[in-house]
Amino acid sequence: MNRKPRASKLLGKEGEQKACDYLLQHNYTILEKNFRHKRLEIDIIALDRKEDELVFVEVKTRSSNKLEQPVSALSNQQLQRLITAAQIYLEKRQLNKAHRFDIIGILPQKVEHLKNITVDW
Numbered sequence: 001m002n003r004k005p006r007a008s009k010l011l012g013k014e015g016e017q018k019a020c021d022y023l024l025q026h027n028y029t030i031l032e033k034n035f036r037h038k039r040l041e042i043d044i045i046a047l048d049r050k051e052d053e054l055v056f057v058e059v060k061t062r063s064s065n066k067l068e069q070p071v072s073a074l075s076n077q078q079l080q081r082l083i084t085a086a087q088i089y090l091e092k093r094q095l096n097k098a099h100r101f102d103i104i105g106i107l108p109q110k111v112e113h114l115k116n117i118t119v120d121w
Helices: 007-025 076-092
Strands: 028-037 040-048 053-061 099-107 110-114
Touching: 007 028, 007 040, 007 053, 007 099, 007 110, 028 076, 040 076, 053 076, 076 099
Parallel strands: 053 099
Antiparallel strands: 028 040, 040 053, 099 110
16 A cells, blocks of 8 residues: 655655755764664764764754744653664664764754753753
8 A cells, every 4th residue: 555654754854854964064974864773763873073973863843933942842751762772773883982962953944953962951
């Protein structure tokens, strides 16, 4: 059966592409998109070439500026799942490298990049 993707899924994919474009313009290298392990997922894994650290990125896309801010859209449970997925990624790739967790919020007219979100969590 060939079903059309839901509008929210398409919006999310467009947002992830915009986030990748943004990162590439800001001295990052995209290492992987949509890393999955069982039910865990990381939207984007990038290398911040300026800071020489891995960045695990959660992308939150909104179709309106009236909705919650991107950082507000990430629950504690989602953050814990992101951290667990990152640990699995590091183990699978046998990497021991400095890393951080960022959120990129895609809004109709702007991109918001919040770095190192676990510091204030």
